[in-house]
Amino acid sequence: RLVLGIETSCDDTAAAVISETGTILGECLHSQKEVHLRTGGIVPTVAQQLHKEHIERVVQEALERSGVDPRQLSAVATTVKPGLALSLGVGLEFSRSFVRRHSTPFIPVHHMEAHALTVRLLQPVPFPFLVLLVSGGHSLLAVARGVDDFLLLGHTLDEAPGDTLDKVARRLSLTEHPRCSTLSGGQAIELLAQQGDHLRFPFRTPMGQTYDCCFSFSGLRNQVNTTIEKKEAEEGIERGTLLSCVNDIAAATQHTVACHLAKRTHRAVLFCKANGLLPSLAPTLVLSGGVASNQYIRKALGIIAEATGLRLLCPPAKFCTDNGVMIAWNGVERLREGKGILPPDADVSYEPKAPLGVDLTSQVKAAA
Ligand code: ATP
Ligand code: FE
Numbered sequence: 001r002l003v004l005g006i007e008t009s010c011d012d013t014a015a016a017v018i019s020e021t022g023t024i025l026g027e028c029l030h031s032q033k034e035v036h037l038r039t040g041g042i043v044p045t046v047a048q049q050l051h052k053e054h055i056e057r058v059v060q061e062a063l064e065r066s067g068v069d070p071r072q073l074s075a076v077a078t079t080v081k082p083g084l085a086l087s088l089g090v091g092l093e094f095s096r097s098f099v100r101r102h103s104t105p106f107i108p109v110h111h112m113e114a115h116a117l118t119v120r121l122l123q124p125v126p127f128p129f130l131v132l133l134v135s136g137g138h139s140l141l142a143v144a145r146g147v148d149d150f151l152l153l154g155h156t157l158d159e160a161p162g163d164t165l166d167k168v169a170r171r172l173s174l175t176e177h178p179r180c181s182t183l184s185g186g187q188a189i190e191l192l193a194q195q196g197d198h199l200r201f202p203f204r205t206p207m208g209q210t211y212d213c214c215f216s217f218s219g220l221r222n223q224v225n226t227t228i229e230k231k232e233a234e235e236g237i238e239r240g241t242l243l244s245c246v247n248d249i250a251a252a253t254q255h256t257v258a259c260h261l262a263k264r265t266h267r268a269v270l271f272c273k274a275n276g277l278l279p280s281l282a283p284t285l286v287l288s289g290g291v292a293s294n295q296y297i298r299k300a301l302g303i304i305a306e307a308t309g310l311r312l313l314c315p316p317a318k319f320c321t322d323n324g325v326m327i328a329w330n331g332v333e334r335l336r337e338g339k340g341i342l343p344p345d346a347d348v349s350y351e352p353k354a355p356l357g358v359d360l361t362s363q364v365k366a367a368a
Pocket of ligand 1: 010011134135136137138161162163165166184185186187190289290291292293294295320321322
């Protein structure tokens with residue numbers, strides 16, 4: 001069985017054809033990151049326009065590289081939730097007409113479920129497992145119990161960690177920094193942090209008095225901004241021109257993000273153990289999303305995993321960020337289970353907001 005996966009939920013137009021065993025036969029990705037970097041954030045109408053311009057070619061190239069004819073496909077799997085409405089709409093519209101034209105079954109995919117399960121394409125990871133997803137748009141802890149069976153333990157109450165790192169990087173004008181001009185905010189901060197002292201600015205770890213598994217990053221961003229402003233004033237320099245201690249600010253910011261993620265994850269593991277939500281034999285923690293590429297954050301999660309007897313799995317960067325393969329893989333998982341497969345003429349709509357699984361966030365808090 002062969003599945004075509006299509007992803008347009010945010011700023012990447014991506015497609016991939018994979019086999020039932022997870023062999024990647026062909027893939028193609030067009031990233032809009034450079035355009036959005038210039039405008040300092042995603043403008044939805046611009047993202048929509050770029051998806052429209054590229055989707056036909058991206059899907060065509062993925063198919064051509066795979067040598068698969070559309071008639072050979074067992075299904076087309078497409079992200080329909082959550083994401084930017086205008087972006088989701090392009091992928092869904094394209095997929096709808098594609099499956100009608102070729103009479104292919106259609107599988108609507110939840111973007112975060114796909115992120116969570118991608119690890120299973122790379123190696124056998126039995127359900128249930130704990131997963132921490134951290135990216136530019138999301139931050140959540142969940143137990144994956146099955147293809148369409150998730151327990152949500154925590155999520156961000158304001159912004160996502162990648163977003164925070166991007167905003168701090170922008171505040172420091174890191175795109176003008178000679179070593180960082182082509183890097184995302186998170187990458188720039190990781191690079192500079194290597195030469196910084198994370199103890200120089202003791203930022204408070206967020207939500208120290210809230211005993212649950214939710215996240216908050218906007219308070220940290222305020223602390224960092226205040227520090228930057230103070231330093232700029234001290235040196236009597238223009239906004240966004242600080243050079244003297246950017247490495248230390250980067251290191252301290254990264255350290256605080258890592259501590260926050262590690263503490264919430266530790267609590268999630270304890271909650272899972274107390275409630276028998278993870279297998280007693282070789283329980284697994286999966287770390288994914290764009291921010292998971294960060295080696296410092298990986299190390300912090302590694303310490304938690306080791307201390308609690310979990311094995312930490314972190315897919316390679318290309319599988320952590322948005323891609324077509326993960327959507328195709330979700331299609332394969334659903335085909336295997338016979339779950340959520342629709343006829344080509346089914347009426348499907350996209351959902352910009354879509355929670356992941358059963359919400360246990362208040363139970364976690366009550367148990368603490
Ligand atoms: P989502 O997947 O939630 O829809 P997205 O497309 O922004 O959102 P990704 O492509 O998974 O998310 O990740 C991009 C984010 O990851 C950016 O915010 C970027 O700064 C961050 N990021 C990338 N590399 C690193 C790194 N090495 N360290 C920290 N953050 C990083
Ligand atoms: Fe994503």
